[in-house]
Amino acid sequence: MSPVESTPRSDAPGTQFLAEIHEQPDALLRLLAHEKTIARAAQLAVERDVRLIRLVGHGSSDNAASFGVYAFGLLPRWTAMRDAITLTVHYDTPLDMTGSAVIGLSQSGRTPDVVEYVARARAAGALTIAVTNDPVSELAAAAETAIPLAAEPELAVAATKTYVNTLAVLALLAGHLAGRGPEVSNGIRRAAEQLAEVLPSLERAAAGMALPFAYTGRMFVIGRGVEFATAREIALKLLETCRIAAEPLTATDLAHGPVAALDPLFPVWAIASPDATLAPVQEAAARARAMGATLVASGTAAAELEGASYALPVPAPSPQLLSPLLSVVPGQLFAWALARARGLDADAPHGLAKVTLAR
Secondary structure, three states: OOHHHHOOOOOOOOHHHHHHHHOHHHHHHHHHOOHHHHHHHHHHHHHOOOOEEEEEOOOHHHHHHHHHHHHHHHOOOOEEEEOOHHHHHOOOOOOOOOOEEEEEEOOOOOOHHHHHHHHHHHHOOOEEEEEEOOOOOHHHHHOOEEEEOOOOOOOOOOOOHHHHHHHHHHHHHHHHHOOOHHHHHHHHHHHHHHHHHHHHHHHHHHHHHHHHHOOOOEEEEEEOHHHHHHHHHHHHHHHHHHOOEEEEEEOOHHHOOHHHHOOOOOOEEEEOOOOOOHHHHHHHHHHHHHOOOOEEEEEOOHHHOOOOOEEEEOOOOOOHHHOHHHHHHHHHHHHHHHHHHOOOOOOOOOOOOOOOOOO
16 A cells, blocks of 8 residues: 555545644654753753652643653653642642642643642742643643643644654653753654654554454553553543543553453553563563454564564664654554544544543
8 A cells, every 4th residue: 555545535534633643753843943941941940949740631641741750750860740630629638839840731721720730839839830732821821931832733633743742842851850951852853753754654554454453342552661651642542533442551550450351352552662661561462462362562662572463663762761752653543544444533533622621
């Protein structure tokens, strides 16, 4: 199948979603033009003697926060956490924000409880940073400083380029805190080039996989470490665009009960990286195969997962921390192709809107 044959008509369902997947390399490069803003935010954190990073968001933003926990832990060795919005906003629990930096993640900048959390945290003395695609949004106004995602308008309901740019912001912020800003910036630039090179072949491979999964109703998506964010995001894409009950699990979680649910009609998607998390992912993949489950292997170490029925490998970036910028893309493309095979519109999933009104 040629690239022309795999690209749908401009009026076909899912066209916008696919177009925005292909815009991701350019979106990453646009973000790098705002590196000074990110470096200033890092400097503010140092000046304010920050000791704890609190990340808040919903949906894809919360998935990106899972990556942020590792980015801040692995680069500057700072403690970061995905904080409980409900504890502060809904239960009205006063928390000690001394030494905290709050990073509010919202592509629209209009998610009400994220905005409210950031406003309360700022009043309690936390350094507050907004990461949003709308620099004049309510979230940007509530925070002390705002970092633009620079992804340009994202019209499909399911996030793609705003998710990848959120990962890049968190990696760059962590990099500047660690004194490794130029290394991470150069890595993002190269990752954008790698992604542009591999997108056409990944699209063809994902389209070729769609038909065998057309009647799949459930799936586990497993990852570990920095790739658990990828597992969460791929599962969300399959859930919202394809109506598949996809559940993200760490590679270790699979063995603690969920493995009992596996059978030949229950596929497992595994994301592998060539780092300390590879062995647990390999073990989980072997357990899935032993239960008769169809295995899909992706990530920078996809070739290390034996017995996979399908493989969607991606190039390895440097530093390895940046692998989620690439490893999420096979899942995005598969969600587009599978939605098309099931007669669904990936641009406008039923019952969903672009802005999360989480009240």
